[in-house]
Amino acid sequence: MxxxxxxxxxxxxxxxxxxxxxxxxxxxxxxxxxxxxxxxxxxxxxxxxxxxxxxxxxxxxxxxxxxxxxxxxxxxxxxxxxxxxxxxxxxxxxxxxxxxxxxxxxxxxxxxxxxxxxxxxxxxxxxxxxxxxxxxxxxxxxxxxxxxxxxxxxxxxxxxxxxxxxxxxxxxxxxxxxxxxxxxxxxxxxxxxxxELDYNQFYAKLDEQQASSLIRSMVQTPESHFTDGKRFSIERDIVNTGTELHKNIVLISVESLSADFLGSFGNTQGITPFLDSLAGQSLLFTNLYATGTRTVRGLEALSICAPPTPGQSIVRRPHNEDLFSMGSVLGSKGYQARFIYGGYGYFDNMGYFFGHNSYGVIDRTALSKKEIDYENIWGVADENLFELASREISAATQTGKPVFAHIMTTSNHRPYTYPEGRIDIPSHTGRDGAVKYTDYAIGQFIRLARNKPWFNNTLFVIVADHCASSAGKTDLPVNRYKIPLLIYSPGFVKAGTMPRLMSQIDIGPTILGLLNFSYRSKFFGYDIFKLEPGRERAFVSTYQSLGYVKNDSLVILKPQKVTETFTPDFKDGSARQTSPNRHLVDEAVAWYQAASFQFKHGLMKR
Incomplete structure (x- = not known):
């Protein structure tokens, strides 16, 4: 106490x-x-x-x-x-x-x-x-x-x-x-x-026909058309106009990078100098929320673009092979998809998940001892991870095919150790140093990439997997889920800010929309640039509590079929309970019920 x-x-x-x-x-x-x-x-x-x-x-x-x-x-x-x-x-x-x-x-x-x-x-x-x-x-x-x-x-x-x-x-x-x-x-x-929590047993639910109709109405956007009328099916054709741009995509998911670490979000410590400078040259998303509190939740959202289901992340569940994923979509477009990780791929089942969902997996075993300047129990130093990623991207682009590289960092994690002499904060002194070191490593990677032949044809996407801390006085303190997103591609993506409310599951469809891709989709996420104003929403969760953020309201679904509605404070994370908005509660239930039904019945498969 x-x-x-x-x-x-x-x-x-x-x-x-x-x-x-x-x-x-x-x-x-x-x-x-x-x-x-x-x-x-x-x-x-x-x-x-x-x-x-x-x-x-x-x-x-x-x-x-x-x-x-x-x-x-x-x-x-x-x-x-x-x-x-x-x-x-x-x-x-x-x-x-x-x-x-x-x-x-x-x-x-x-x-x-x-x-x-x-x-x-x-x-x-x-x-x-x-x-x-x-x-x-x-x-x-x-x-x-x-x-x-x-x-x-x-x-x-x-x-x-x-x-x-x-x-x-x-x-x-x-x-x-x-x-x-x-x-x-x-x-x-x-x-x-x-x-592992069975949604139908523990959570509030709608009649299946009602839930199916509601989720279909919520995922439909102007550029999409459903391919069938099956219950809970959200399979649809996404049709974007214009020429498809087969640019390389480098997606960097940064361990525990809370939005409030960045100067762009008001931090005055100066622990992300490179990202702060890059933000001025990028499209900065200022109202994005992570779906969960673990790396596997972030990876789930970024790869299969689905709301979190209660209990284990899908990354760690049985029967998670051959899912419809960013890897499968881009693979159908001729891309070489890679998941590049500085630790061992068996941790948290990451290697198995990505390896069985249309990604090639590259982890620390691809590095020799002489290529590693520093390592701790979680993985190699981020600078060595990015050296590995640069090497893999360069080799892949030489085949003439575009590359989709999802890079997962590890250094911003206890024990917060990294090579000495890189930054002005000694190793093993706390999270601020780890954040600044990761910022340094990303900066080194981007600066070196600018000299690579593939740089001018590449879209860089930098986002967090989740926040550094999810604890607060309330069940789901929304301020502890806010994460940064930068999309950087000089000459292609115009610098600016995107203030619209956005979920981590929207990043994939938004990237595909930027590149004008038309494709068949099973994603729950939106292309934020095509979405009509007023339809924005976000998902936040722990392994038991499932949150739905929309129109300055927060609906929380809990076991024992409990539903609660709050007015959250997006700055301090507090929340005032309010009388339930029936339509908003039904929307929340439909999203989560549909995602759970789809995974359980194989509808997320390719």
């Missing part, structure tokens, strides 16, 4: 809830946590109960459990430092990629010293608790009675499993209060149970 600081609403009700409900979840968690002790007591014959060997085994088990509790406390602190919440769906994801996560922690914190302190504390606490426990723990008990005790315990555990979930802690309108009222271990367990 002290760490959350001013983010907490310290009313009497909230403080009582934090500690009262928190205690309840601590007790529920303890039921699960003591299972090894209960089983040990049950399988141990009475004649061994007070023997030295059994006591040693019990004390070792106690030592392990106490150490896990202390390790969990430190881990929760570190996790809160990064995400301003207790363990959640992200923590479950990270457990799958132990090498990267453990490596990241080792590079960010003095792990050996922390473990040493925890071991000393564990010894002290084990000795203390052992002296109290030996007075009554090691009494002989017949097997029948032990079985009865275990049976009652298991019934209580089963009842807790069936009747208690993590919704009780969500009693306040303040997100920090709700997080504090939970228990980290329990939240990790709850997130594991709910990492």
């Amino acid at each position: 002290l760490k959350a600081g001013n983010g907490v609403d310290y009313s009497v009700t909230n403080v009582l809830g934090i500690f009262g409900i928190g205690l309840f979840y601590d007790l529920i968690n303890s039921l699960y946590f003591v299972l090894p002790v209960m089983l040990l007591g049950w399988v141990t014959p009475s004649r061994f109960a007070g023997k030295r060997g059994f006591k040693i085994i019990a004390f070792i088990l106690q030592f392990i459990l106490v150490f896990l509790l202390l390790l969990n406390a430190v881990s929760e602190w570190v996790f809160w430092d990064e995400f301003s919440s207790r363990f959640n769906f992200i923590a479950v994801d990270y457990l799958v990629y132990t090498q990267e996560v453990v490596g990241n922690i080792r590079q960010s914190y003095p792990v050996e010293a922390i473990i040493g302190v925890l071991l000393v504390l564990t010894v002290l606490l084990t000795v203390l608790v052992s002296r109290m426990a030996t007075r009554w723990t090691f009494r002989p008990m017949r097997f029948g009675r032990r079985s009865l005790v275990l049976g009652v315990y298991l019934l209580v555990v089963a009842a807790a499993f069936a009747m208690v979930d993590n919704k009780l802690r969500q009693f306040s309108g303040n997100v920090y209060v709700n997080e504090l009222a939970g228990n980290g271990m329990y939240e990790l367990f709850a997130a594991y149970r709910n990492n």
Whole structure:
């Protein structure tokens, strides 16, 4: 609570809830946590109960459990430092990629010293608790009675499993209060149970015919014509006039680049000098929102141009092959599509997803040791990534075919390390330095590209995958989803600003529209230049809460079929709940229901 600081609403009700409900979840968690002790007591014959060997085994088990509790406390602190919440769906994801996560922690914190302190504390606490426990723990008990005790315990555990979930802690309108009222271990367990959410089971929905009609009316634009009348089908022909321009496309998705890092959005720290200078030569989009809070959400939006579906990103789900994607559209136009990443492609299933959706995948394995100036657990330094990208683009363009290169950076990520001497902020000192280093690397890439033969025929698109932080006092603080977008192509794209509300899923269709491409589309996104005024909207989400932004309103869809409507403050992220606008709620439901239906039933396939 002290760490959350001013983010907490310290009313009497909230403080009582934090500690009262928190205690309840601590007790529920303890039921699960003591299972090894209960089983040990049950399988141990009475004649061994007070023997030295059994006591040693019990004390070792106690030592392990106490150490896990202390390790969990430190881990929760570190996790809160990064995400301003207790363990959640992200923590479950990270457990799958132990090498990267453990490596990241080792590079960010003095792990050996922390473990040493925890071991000393564990010894002290084990000795203390052992002296109290030996007075009554090691009494002989017949097997029948032990079985009865275990049976009652298991019934209580089963009842807790069936009747208690993590919704009780969500009693306040303040997100920090709700997080504090939970228990980290329990939240990790709850997130594991709910990492994939069936839309029809958990969320508000419309009659399928109504939802289908509504989504078709919302995706249709003046330049599009539907190809069929099937339920939930949004397949349509996009017809743009003029000559198709087969320019190279270099899409740079920058790790955690919040809009408010840029001077163009009011930042005065000077940590993005190159991007700020480039903004004056580019078309700068000033009202763009990321769909989610993870890299895989950004990659999903940029590649398949679909609203976020609850639970896992489609990048990480089974049956995500052969989807209609930017890679497939541009491939049909003769492009060579590449996903270029500075880390290992297996992380977050990125390599598999892009490799099975019309992209060639190039990751850090394409670089030799001598080509890497610096690397951390997430990947090579961004400057080395861009050197790799430049090499691949140059080689591909020599074949005479245009290139679509989607480059994903990694340096703006804890532990915030990068080669020394590149910028005036020392490595490993914080996010500001990482942002400035990534800005430096992008600048170096663009300046070198200007000397390449393919530069004058290239469209550069620079955007964030998501913001640096998504935490706030409200469920979906919209200011924490605002990201920059620059489209730079001297002599082709006129410098200026685009202030219209826009979603990350609109970037793909907008790029295709700029190049006058006509194509068959299954994208949910709009070409912002063809869209009639007043139809703009954006999507923001966590893995459970699905937000729909339109006309200065925010509709949030939650599990248990909850729908809420707010008037958000786009500057500080606060939101005032208002009476629901039925039509706006129906629109939100139709977008998300349609996206979930399409993926589940294979309608997103090529």
